[in-house]
Amino acid sequence: MSTLNLTGALDRLIADIAARTEGLSHILPSRLLVCLSPTRSGGIHGVYAKIHPMRFADGSLTKQVRRGRKTYTCTMPQINSHGEEILYVIYFLFPRFFDLSFREKLITIFHELYHIAPEFNGDIRRFPGRNYAHGSSTRKFNEAMGIMADRYLEKLQDEELVEFLRFDVPALRTRHKALVGRKFKTPRIIVAAN
Template sequence: MPSQSKGFDFTGAIRLVCVDISRRLPEMSHIDMARVAVGLCQTRSDAMHGVFATLTPLRFAGGRAEKKVRGRLHRIQPLVDPSGQEYLYLLNFYLPRFLNLPLEEKLSTIVHELWHIGPMFDGDLRRHEGRCYAHGSSQRKYDALMDRMTRKWLASDPPAHVYEFLECQFQELHAEHGGIRGQRWPAPKMVPG
């Protein structure tokens, strides 16, 4: 990917989509995108199998800043914005794979990852009952809910200019703008507290 000075700012553009979704969908109104780091990761190939996006909580269960591991307190190494405020979540998109999805699948993927943000917005995930706490007992029902929320967002008539870049595949966007750039974040690590 080209240097930071030229090309399409993917993370800036995708952040605006996330802001609009969180403002238009009451189910997402607890999300403050100013506290969510948005990044891009480059995949080794453009194969369509694999991860499209991930949401990483930057706190432990219940929003706790520290957790005891083998008798010692640990915390997650913080990610901070330019003003020094800590982010509570890291939302990464994997390119080119994510951009090569059809438009509605891209939007549903965004909604899917935002839905993982816990309703308390405390750095923890939304936890479902049972052993499959991330998606609940049925992945099919979870995906259907994400598709319904995506259609609800589209029905709210968001401004086309906010998400029209998502109509492009990776190569189209790259060619049109002379490259694709965006923020990259180090993988969060647990460190002694």
């Protein structure tokens, strides 16, 4: 039995998705930090994954915010990994994400990757209107991600890239000596009064 590095497996899968998927080819996997985040409870209800952009709107490092009469400057922290500045941190909630069905796991990965701005500037993809993260309908957003995931699977050349997604956590634990993955504290915006 071997140890399964879940974030390593996700890194490899995301790199392949970015290389083979129209609409996601702007993503540079070396500038993503893929992590696990523990969930307090099991089950499949709740958030499965989340993305933290490391820039404000339009890729800006800073943003001015007014609170009452005071103005504050908010600055994103800089994160480096292997000599590369990280522009996005993606968290997959453990074990909740891994207990989804195979297709739902893949759709969730596409969902998080699609949030990455086409300019790959550290900001998220912004849709017009109030719900700028998902557009006018989160349901339609997820349906579109399902179509992208299905197209990816049709062209998949290396089944091993997705094999680990076919199992839930109990099954993964019986197949592997240990499950490990990268953890990283949620980046905190630095706020300073002007």
